[in-house]
Amino acid sequence: MADPATKASTAAGSGAGAQRERHPTIRDVAELAGVATSTVSRALSRPERVNPRTRARIEEAAAELNYVPSSQAQGLSSGRTNAVAVLVPDITNPFYFDIIRGTQHQLKAAGVTQLLVDTEESSEMELDALHKMRKSADGFILAASRLTDAQLAEVSQSQPLVTFNRASTSAPTVMIDTPSAIIQALEHLASLGHHKVCYVAGPPTSWSNQMRWKVFEEDATKRGMEVHRIGPYAPKTTSGAAAADAAVRTGATGCIVFNDLLAIGMLQRLKARGIRVPEDMSIIGSDDIFGADFCNPPLTTISSPIEQAGRVAVSMLLAQLNPLSGNASRQLAVMPTHLTIRESTGPAPA
Amino acid sequence: MADPATKASTAAGSGAGAQRERHPTIRDVAELAGVATSTVSRALSRPERVNPRTRARIEEAAAELNYVPSSQAQGLSSGRTNAVAVLVPDITNPFYFDIIRGTQHQLKAAGVTQLLVDTEESSEMELDALHKMRKSADGFILAASRLTDAQLAEVSQSQPLVTFNRASTSAPTVMIDTPSAIIQALEHLASLGHHKVCYVAGPPTSWSNQMRWKVFEEDATKRGMEVHRIGPYAPKTTSGAAAADAAVRTGATGCIVFNDLLAIGMLQRLKARGIRVPEDMSIIGSDDIFGADFCNPPLTTISSPIEQAGRVAVSMLLAQLNPLSGNASRQLAVMPTHLTIRESTGPAPA
DNA sequence: CAACTTTTGGCAACCGCTTGCCACACGCTT
DNA sequence: AAGCGTGTGGCAAGCGGTTGCCAAAAGTTG
Numbered sequence: 204m205a206d207p208a209t210k211a212s213t214a215a216g217s218g219a220g221a222q223r224e225r226h227p228t229i230r231d232v233a234e235l236a237g238v239a240t241s242t243v244s245r246a247l248s249r250p251e252r253v254n255p256r257t258r259a260r261i262e263e264a265a266a267e268l269n270y271v272p273s274s275q276a277q278g279l280s281s282g283r284t285n286a287v288a289v290l291v292p293d294i295t296n297p298f299y300f301d302i303i304r305g306t307q308h309q310l311k312a313a314g315v316t317q318l319l320v321d322t323e324e325s326s327e328m329e330l331d332a333l334h335k336m337r338k339s340a341d342g343f344i345l346a347a348s349r350l351t352d353a354q355l356a357e358v359s360q361s362q363p364l365v366t367f368n369r370a371s372t373s374a375p376t377v378m379i380d381t382p383s384a385i386i387q388a389l390e391h392l393a394s395l396g397h398h399k400v401c402y403v404a405g406p407p408t409s410w411s412n413q414m415r416w417k418v419f420e421e422d423a424t425k426r427g428m429e430v431h432r433i434g435p436y437a438p439k440t441t442s443g444a445a446a447a448d449a450a451v452r453t454g455a456t457g458c459i460v461f462n463d464l465l466a467i468g469m470l471q472r473l474k475a476r477g478i479r480v481p482e483d484m485s486i487i488g489s490d491d492i493f494g495a496d497f498c499n500p501p502l503t504t505i506s507s508p509i510e511q512a513g514r515v516a517v518s519m520l521l522a523q524l525n526p527l528s529g530n531a532s533r534q535l536a537v538m539p540t541h542l543t544i545r546e547s548t549g550p551a552p553a
Numbered sequence: 554m555a556d557p558a559t560k561a562s563t564a565a566g567s568g569a570g571a572q573r574e575r576h577p578t579i580r581d582v583a584e585l586a587g588v589a590t591s592t593v594s595r596a597l598s599r600p601e602r603v604n605p606r607t608r609a610r611i612e613e614a615a616a617e618l619n620y621v622p623s624s625q626a627q628g629l630s631s632g633r634t635n636a637v638a639v640l641v642p643d644i645t646n647p648f649y650f651d652i653i654r655g656t657q658h659q660l661k662a663a664g665v666t667q668l669l670v671d672t673e674e675s676s677e678m679e680l681d682a683l684h685k686m687r688k689s690a691d692g693f694i695l696a697a698s699r700l701t702d703a704q705l706a707e708v709s710q711s712q713p714l715v716t717f718n719r720a721s722t723s724a725p726t727v728m729i730d731t732p733s734a735i736i737q738a739l740e741h742l743a744s745l746g747h748h749k750v751c752y753v754a755g756p757p758t759s760w761s762n763q764m765r766w767k768v769f770e771e772d773a774t775k776r777g778m779e780v781h782r783i784g785p786y787a788p789k790t791t792s793g794a795a796a797a798d799a800a801v802r803t804g805a806t807g808c809i810v811f812n813d814l815l816a817i818g819m820l821q822r823l824k825a826r827g828i829r830v831p832e833d834m835s836i837i838g839s840d841d842i843f844g845a846d847f848c849n850p851p852l853t854t855i856s857s858p859i860e861q862a863g864r865v866a867v868s869m870l871l872a873q874l875n876p877l878s879g880n881a882s883r884q885l886a887v888m889p890t891h892l893t894i895r896e897s898t899g900p901a902p903a
Numbered sequence: 904c905a906a907c908t909t910t911t912g913g914c915a916a917c918c919g920c921t922t923g924c925c926a927c928a929c930g931c932t933t
Numbered sequence: 934a935a936g937c938g939t940g941t942g943g944c945a946a947g948c949g950g951t952t953g954c955c956a957a958a959a960g961t962t963g
Contacts, residue, residue: 338624
């Protein structure tokens with residue numbers, strides 16, 4: 204009934220902007236409670252510093268006025284913003300959703316605002332954000348940073364940050380235990396009788412991509428497998444077609460793919476070409492993103508607690524910001540991985 | 554040569570925390586350029602207000618010092634924060650990722666920071682966030698708000714906001730053209746020979762859920778179909794099992810499901826139970842989320858430009874904040890929908 | 904060249920809150 | 934009773950900008 208369109212015409216009357224009512228300030232509260240603003244400030248931030256009776260009066264006044272301190276003003280004078288920026292290379296990638304979810308959750312629990320930034324896989328944008336936001340964030344979480352070691356070192360000197368999935372000697376880091384994961388995956392392939400394996404590479408600037416390949420090559424060689432490598436490919440399902448075709452051409456029967464997005468794309472292409480998975484070719488993805496369990500066939504993949512990794516990253520950053528908790532904040536957290544075996548892997552073709 | 558760094562040297566003592574170097578302020582720039590701070594401020598915000606030569610000097614100085622204005626301080630005095638809060642009921646839901654992506658993109662283009670908030674499907678949290686952040690955001694975008702009409706009306710009076718997928722007479726709204734979508738879907742089902750149809754309901758507090766059901770019932774009845782309704786179910790894949798079982802029990806051969814998440818969950822359950830889709834039952838989802846194209850079978854679903862909807866919402870909000878653009882800001886935007894037919898729908902069983 | 908208009912840029916008062924420093928009051932000790 | 938320690942709360946100086954107001958400088962005009 205209440206048709207939204209009808210009202211639209213009338214609503215325009217008062218000029219477009221909704222007028223903001225004046226919000227109560229700390230002064231209003233102070234006045235109402237009969238104390239100085241400084242006392243109000245202290246009552247709210249360091250309650251033990253003020254007499255319980257006074258504090259009660261102040262809290263009452265604040266409640267009555269519905270007072271909310273301005274984080275801006277707070278930040279201005281105290282120097283801390285109570286915000287943390289989370290930089291991800293591609294907000295489009297479900298993998299980062301998981302980490303964002305983790306950071307969001309933990310930050311909220313700590314009463315800190317999350318500033319989400321998409322750096323579009325570019326180190327320039329990353330650097331730029333780091334610079335522009337240095338005033339508006341107390342710290343940074345860099346997911347899969349594209350920065351060079353030198354840049355990272357420099358940046359980490361001037362602002363608190365923690366990196367995720369990007370080794371760094373200069374900043375605390377949380378990492379996925381990639382080496383172990385790759386080894387597990389190769390073990391799985393080996394036990395299914397695969398001899399020719401292929402690594403499907405992701406972005407060359409990705410540190411974890413480099414790591415994965417390195418371990419892959421080492422371990423596969425040690426096992427006496429025939430090792431191939433194709434790529435790099437953009438970590439998107441749309442790149443899967445090219446990757447699938449190239450993979451087939453290598454003659455490998457088992458592929459370990461940089462990430463699930465790419466792996467799912469390959470699955471689609473392989474199906475389209477009539478190449479059966481896993482009968483003709485086995486595919487192992489990485490990250491166990493949303494969708495990996497219901498794609499066709501369900502994807503065998505390297506799982507790890509991504510969301511938890513996000514939470515850990517936040518904890519590490521917060522510890523860094525809050526020197527109270529002993530300056531012995533951990534510098535490295537390694538998240539365990541395990542292989543989740545679904546239906547995209549099977550015995551090597553005869 | 555007042556070196557801004559000299560002052561910082563003493564600040565080093567701490568230890569664990571990375572020490573922040575003192576950042577140049579507008580005063581440093583003013584000094585270096587030989588002008589007053591007010592001039593610097595103006596040169597940066599209203600360039601035409603200052604002599605080109607002076608401005609050049611200032612810009613040069615700013616660049617040399619690597620000056621970045623503090624958004625906090627800016628906000629304090631000017632009253633605007635240059636941030637917009639986006640409230641979503643569940644950051645875990647891929648549907649919202651799309652909209653977040655849209656808002657993020659558009660906000661960034663406008664140089665506005667996005668504050669992402671997960672309200673956990675709760676109207677209390679939503680209200681709370683709206684209240685707590687009124688000082689830290691210039692405006693709000695409420696995705697699928699859980700607020701009552703009255704609450705919404707009240708809130709929209711005190712702060713600029715736009716709602717998404719939630720009709721409102723009090724605030725600008727962007728909506729998905731649900732009625733048309735449902736009708737398209739029913740038409741599709743009808744043309745495939747289905748006579749018994751079922752609506753699988755989502756959260757009762759969701760406005761779009763109510764809308765969908767209303768139109769579903771009307772239109773299906775008009776077509777002389779046997780209409781069923783089951784639910785409510787949480788919009789998650791995990792609720793799909795219960796939904797699938799209930800749907801089967803109704804005897805319906807075609808289901809229109811509140812959203813893709815739920816639909817995909819149903820697909821999984823149906824497959825597990827050996828009920829073939831679409832041979833035994835057709836399923837239509839809604840939203841065309843990530844994964845809908847590669848689940849098994851690929852899901853027929855109601856598509857709409859969600860990401861674009863996010864962008865539109867931002868534009869509407871920005872227009873509201875910026876009265877310059879004529880106060881004729883649109884009050885309602887309806888995003889078109891279309892049915893994306895994949896493989897989860899087919900002829901009704903004989 | 905004087906009178907007048909328009910630019911341009913400085914002064915200073917905030918914006919709302921934090922915090923170092925100090926004063927007062929109260930309760931104890933000696 | 935004087936001396937003190939301690940707990941409380943006020944004063945006021947910022948934090949880093951913005952902006953209304955005004956005066957000096959520059960440009961116009963008759």
